Amino acid sequence: NIQWLGNHIDGASVSRYQDLQKEVSDLTQAEEKLDELITKCNLQLRLLTEDTQNKKYPLDLRKSFDSPDQLVMVIRAPPETEMQVSEPCEGYQVSLKSTQGPIDVFLCPEDSSGVC
């Protein structure tokens, strides 16, 4: 990638230009490498989570989400469900809208007194 830089130019500018060119080409390579790794990672993760063997081993929340003074609500919703949270100044509101199936909401089973 050769560029004509003119006749009366000082060496500093030329080397600045060349440095930039080199840097941009290094960055291009770095970005391509990242793109490739991200694609691979996404695929890997999808294969992992879609594996029925793995689906057999879900999360045991009771042991893992310890919450003595907290109420913990679990929401399981189909893909593409929309969740909207209001601005705090307008009150504390959450709305859920699904198009593909019902949404399940339940309390973390450490406390059996239901709210919903």
Place this chain on the structure above:
Amino acid sequence: IGLPTNSAQECQSLEVERQRRLERIKQKQSQLQELILQQIAFKRLVQRNRSAEQQAGRAPPPNSVINLPFIIVNTSKRTVIDCSISNDKFEYLFNFDNMFEIHDDVEVLKRMGMSCGLEVGCCSPEDLKEARTLVPRALEPYVTEMATGPISNVYITGASSTNG
């Protein structure tokens, strides 16, 4: 400067291009980092649950487990929650009289320590060793880097002025 105008412009547009790429790379690095964390956390969860099941000799009762993916909303036990649900359960509306927090399942896995402390760059040698076994070889250098802090410079060789 002593450059003809178009060359000075050329330099400037290269500079812009360089900045743009640096920003994109930064963003993609954190995306990759997140994906690596998810992969490690998920694999560790599966391993842990599998060995727990083997030890207990049976699967945990269905009502004590949650399948991924999910979202958690937590709030104080004193918070009053007003909840309306449509008949088909396709729509929900919650009103809280106090603050609440929303966490995704990945966040929960991290809290459980499933990501080996990698998310905060604080990882014991044993954790790091285990984490490295859970990712493909190409990602191992990233995991090593994450063990000591967020990824910043990996693979941007020759670009010493990355932060400039």
